[in-house]
């Protein structure tokens with residue numbers, strides 16, 4: 001297998017301190033980062049490090065429950081619930097080796113919370129954390145609305161988590177420990193390369209548990225196409241790594257970049273992290289009835305529900321093509337190991 005090419009790109013660091021008085025500067029910094037890289041790091045965002053640590057502790061407690069317990073809240077078509085070794089990426093054609101649990105604010109969670117005695121306090125802690133993430137997200141939404149000459153509450157209204165139409169998700173992730181003593185199989189992926197479908201993702205990582213990598217260079221939210229030069233994004237304690245998703249790319253007529261990213265599979269015992277990896281992602285999804293179209297009307301108007309459905313269909317079609325490609329290689333040359 002060809003060695004991955006790496007380049008050190010600086011990841012923009014944007015501080016949200018004194019947000020109201022510095023909003024013009026912050027907006028400029030965010031717009032520049034969104035146009036150039038699609039990724040940036042937030043500091044001074046107001047979520048205390050202890051709150052993030054507590055959420056990671058809560059997440060680890062959740063994942064340490066038996067699979068039989070977590071299996072009672074299996075992932076549903078409403079994009080909520082627990083799944084294990086199940087998410088197949090079009091870029092790899094194989095399931096990521098991880099488990100995750102997705103939570104939402106409203107009725108899409110009916111029957112998807114554990115009973116409180118399975119993990120006392122879990123639901124309250126998670127919802128409190130989700131509201132903290134929403135608060136930070138709304139600051140970013142105001143800035144991006146200004147960058148697109150929209151009213152300040154333009155994106156905030158479209159992502160109102162108090163409405164039953166909300167689709168916003170908090171995802172807890174757990175990547176399994178990989179045995180350092182054995183060669184890692186060719187088809188093993190922690191998280192295969194992908195873009196997110198949402199407006200903006202807030203990603204929390206733990207220092208020492210590296211693996212996130214990005215690959216900028218995508219020109220249209222409607223196309224796949226992936227480069228091969230990657231940059232590592234190592235977390236500093238308390239920072240939030242943010243990435244633009246396909247929704248904001250489309251809503252800005254492709255001005256702001258939704259960037260490919262992945263969680264590297266450890267292969268180099270000297271450099272890579274093989275231990276269990278925990279991360280937390282907050283996906284700002286549009287309300288189902290939000291109306292999505294950029295200022296230049298590059299793409300036809302769609303609702304939040306249609307946008308999500310199309311993103312899933314496009315992923316599914318790309319996955320099918322990948323599987324056919326892999327099957328072709330197996331049949332024709334016997335090269336793919338699975």
Ligand SMILES: O=C(O)CCC(=O)C(=O)O
Pocket residue numbers: 171173191196203205212261262263279280281
């Ligand atoms: O776990 C990570 O660091 C990244 C997760 C991610 O990109 C995703 O779930 O979309």
Ligand SMILES: [Fe+2]
Pocket residue numbers: 194195196261
């Ligand atoms: Fe992602």
